[in-house]
Amino acid sequence: MADILVVGAGTAGIACAILAAQAGATVTVLEKDAVIGGTLHVSAGHLSGAGTRRQRDVGIDDDTSDRHFDDVMRLSRGEADPVLVRLAVEEAPHTIDWLHDLGFAFDPSTPAIYLGHDAYSRARTVWHAAGPGQQPASPLGRAIGILETLRPAWDEQVAAGRIVPHFSTALTALIVEDGAVVGARATGPAGASAEFRSSHTVLATGGYGASPELFAELTPGHPRLVTHAWHTATGDGIVAARAAGAAIRDGEKHNYRLGMIEVEPGSGRGELARNFVGLSAAARRPDEIWVNEQGERFVDETTHDITGQERAVLGQPGHRFWLVFDEAALAGPQAPVPAGWDRDAVRARSDEGVVVWRDATPAGLAAKSGIDPAGLEQTLAAYNARIAAATSDPLGRTGTDAPLAQGPFYALALPAGVLVTFGGIHVDTQLRALDTAGCTIAGLYAAGEVVGGGATSGIAFCGGMLITPALSFGRILGRTLAAAAGRA
Numbered sequence: 235m236a237d238i239l240v241v242g243a244g245t246a247g248i249a250c251a252i253l254a255a256q257a258g259a260t261v262t263v264l265e266k267d268a269v270i271g272g273t274l275h276v277s278a279g280h281l282s283g284a285g286t287r288r289q290r291d292v293g294i295d296d297d298t299s300d301r302h303f304d305d306v307m308r309l310s311r312g313e314a315d316p317v318l319v320r321l322a323v324e325e326a327p328h329t330i331d332w333l334h335d336l337g338f339a340f341d342p343s344t345p346a347i348y349l350g351h352d353a354y355s356r357a358r359t360v361w362h363a364a365g366p367g368q369q370p371a372s373p374l375g376r377a378i379g380i381l382e383t384l385r386p387a388w389d390e391q392v393a394a395g396r397i398v399p400h401f402s403t404a405l406t407a408l409i410v411e412d413g414a415v416v417g418a419r420a421t422g423p424a425g426a427s428a429e430f431r432s433s434h435t436v437l438a439t440g441g442y443g444a445s446p447e448l449f450a451e452l453t454p455g456h457p458r459l460v461t462h463a464w465h466t467a468t469g470d471g472i473v474a475a476r477a478a479g480a481a482i483r484d485g486e487k488h489n490y491r492l493g494m495i496e497v498e499p500g501s502g503r504g505e506l507a508r509n510f511v512g513l514s515a516a517a518r519r520p521d522e523i524w525v526n527e528q529g530e531r532f533v534d535e536t537t538h539d540i541t542g543q544e545r546a547v548l549g550q551p552g553h554r555f556w557l558v559f560d561e562a563a564l565a566g567p568q569a570p571v572p573a574g575w576d577r578d579a580v581r582a583r584s585d586e587g588v589v590v591w592r593d594a595t596p597a598g599l600a601a602k603s604g605i606d607p608a609g610l611e612q613t614l615a616a617y618n619a620r621i622a623a624a625t626s627d628p629l630g631r632t633g634t635d636a637p638l639a640q641g642p643f644y645a646l647a648l649p650a651g652v653l654v655t656f657g658g659i660h661v662d663t664q665l666r667a668l669d670t671a672g673c674t675i676a677g678l679y680a681a682g683e684v685v686g687g688g689a690t691s692g693i694a695f696c697g698g699m700l701i702t703p704a705l706s707f708g709r710i711l712g713r714t715l716a717a718a719a720g721r722a
């Protein structure tokens with residue numbers, strides 16, 4: 235019987251298994267995919283930590299975990315779990331220094347204040363340098379570089395026999411005896427069921443952003459799932475933990491990453507890299523307006539309060555909106571051109587009329603794209619009149635605007651895109667799973683998105699506060715469970 239059973243060889247599970255094995259523990263790892271990595275295959279991999287060696291190397295020596303904590307609680311508007319945020323930010327610099335020691339290739343522009351989310355008070359976000367074919371200093375980062383950094387340490391422990399991975403082996407249920415979790419049942423590659431026993435079972439199975447059913451159940455009131463979650467993120471650990479009595483919390487704390495386009499309508503797939511419009515006004519001052527299906531503007535497009543914009547979308551019918559602009563805005567320097575497209579692609583695809591449309595008149599555009607024609611006409615008329623009169627914008631839009639009056643007019647549809655899920659297993663400060671009465675479930679632990687993005691980020695995207703806590707909580711459990719098994 236292994237000292238520790240880790241379910242999921244992704245971000246958190248890899249870190250957990252390596253730390254435990256390096257301390258001398260034996261670790262069985264169940265992984266339903268054929269390879270390790272999980273969401274690291276697709277994530278941007280922005281990490282955040284205060285007081286890192288990387289920061290000191292570039293002369294930032296006034297950042298602290300306390301500042302990081304205060305920033306996260308401010309950005310999450312007090313909705314993150316302060317206890318888990320504290321645990322995460324205290325471990326974060328050690329996690330980033332660990333990657334540094336393992337040869338992590340920092341993007342030369344980092345540490346940075348990343349402007350795609352609400353900004354931290356210090357430059358503490360780092361990401362891996364661009365890979366072949368990527369733009370240098372790609373702001374979307376490259377989490378696969380984290381996997382490449384960790385792989386030699388993983389391989390070394392596998393070769394030493396301390397990590398024993400079972401691929402294509404999916405957790406189906408936890409084994410509970412006398413109120414304690416003593417292992418897991420899983421289906422192996424040939425479809426046969428097997429039992430894996432251990433006194434310490436760590437769930438590191440990720441979120442549920444690839445499960446329309448679980449998303450609908452845990453996040454009621456949200457529309458159809460359009461997602462860029464990795465395909466394995468089907469919430470299996472959450473379902474198994476719940477069946478074993480664990481409390482699941484924060485499902486109602488949901489937020490979207492704005493800017494994804496569902497290129498193939500009905501596919502449910504959005505993307506963060508290609509087919510993604512960067513909406514942050516700190517990076518691109520928008521010339522377009524954003525309207526809901528009634529054709530009404532609903533938020534200041536120019537604000538740097540990105541979380542406020544995300545929440546404004548939560549208040550719109552169907553949680554979707556359209557970017558509306560004219561030919562002059564499309565020709566201009568701030569045109570909302572999705573990554574991987576150019577201006578001519580916007581024009582060509584608007585002729586296809588699938589996710590972007592164009593028409594000579596606002597009413598014609600609205601009719602084609604599913605916006606209320608009278609509403610859009612009225613909104614554009616009021617917007618242009620306000621600019622002509624040089625009066626202030628009712629929604630607080632700042633800066634100098636040109637009227638949107640030079641046809642053809644364009645509308646680009648943006649669904650509410652899911653990147654991560656916010657609900658998960660309630661854990662305590664030692665990452666032990668809690669039941670619905672708040673008591674620990676003996677033998678059961680959780681790390682990573684399976685504890686829910688809401689725990690460390692609230693209903694907001696606090697930069698790096700998913701992937702860094704996943705690695706950090708994995709490391710903490712690897713260390714502490716190896717010690718509990720008498721190995722460290």
Ligand SMILES: Cc1cc2nc3c(=O)[nH]c(=O)nc-3n(C[C@H](O)[C@H](O)[C@H](O)COP(=O)(O)OP(=O)(O)OC[C@H]3O[C@@H](n4cnc5c(N)ncnc54)[C@H](O)[C@@H]3O)c2cc1C
Nearest residue numbers: 242244245246266272273277280405440682683698700701
């Ligand atoms: C496109 C994208 C960009 C992102 N960018 C950022 C970012 O810049 N910064 C940030 O902080 N966060 C970001 N995130 C979120 C972050 O990457 C994830 O929250 C984090 O990587 C999840 O780690 P994890 O270990 O919980 O899950 P994963 O890395 O997904 O690992 C879970 C593993 O468990 C396995 N598994 C699942 N079910 C079973 C089962 N039944 N049995 C056995 N194994 C199972 C999976 O196959 C997988 O290998 C992003 C997410 C996405 C999708």
